[in-house]
Amino acid sequence: MAIKILYFASLREQLGTSEETLDIEAGLRVQDLLQQLCARGDAWQLALCDNPHLQVAVNQAVAGMDTVLNDGDEVAFFPPVTGG
């Protein structure tokens, strides 16, 4: 099944890409998807898995890392922001 992945703001700058379509196996959770993405190399590991406060939205709703993904889902990763 295919999902769309979006990288917002500074994540896009770090990874050099704003979106991609990916074929994944059914029943995958967001955290499993993250492990797959981070295996791509250091930049991915640093931007996604080494960021303990990484935020995620599934189909435009803020979601947890244990959310199970379905065919056609849109997964968006975005960085935490605390400055003021």
Next chain:
Amino acid sequence: MEQLTPEQFKRYSRQIMLMEFGLDGQTRLHNAHAVIFGLGGLGSPVSVYLTAAGVGRLTLVDFDTVDESNLQRQIVHRESSVGQPKVESAKTTLQALNRWTRIDTFNGVPDEDTLDNLISGADVVLDCTDNFDARFAINAACARARVPLVSAAAIRWEGQLSVFDFTDPDCPCYQCLYKDASMEGMTCAHSGVMSPVVGMMGSMQALEAIKLLAGLPTLKGKLLLVDGLTMQFRTLTLPKDPACPVCHPD
């Protein structure tokens, strides 16, 4: 509620003529009390716009003094106020802007009891702070007092904005979004920030507070993500976390 004088009606006429807002909205603002935590990059536009727009009473809370490196983005402060407490520097600017806004200040880091006292009876709280510790403490205090919270954050080229309305038991809160109270955030001093990005986020934060005070719809239950580098704005739904330690139903 105290009514507007003819002089005040004239001052605020450009807002009063907006049909969604009107004299009723302006009168609500005139009688409202807003508490602003943090008089930095976000608190600057927030305090200036709420004062100019005619909010009747503001309480300013900050522990810091004005530093030269603040002036690039913290537009409520002046070169002549470097070294002064931020709340005093801001008060001077705001009083010169609108003599009808009462400005109270608290110069320090409030403990839990002080937080509760500062927001007791307030109509809205604006979180303009720059760290998770303060943000979680303010969120919890607003939950205890059932005072709506307008929360913005900005760093680098990006920002986030949401409204946590503790008068609505179905509304999520800050801790439904950021769950780990022990997190360390990134500050502008370490990561940098583009000056008008805090201006954009603070202006939108002030707008949400004004709409909330006027009884108009807000970003309640939603999270706005702003990317100032590409000018992409995205609004996400923010569900309430049923296991949230702060706002879950008892």
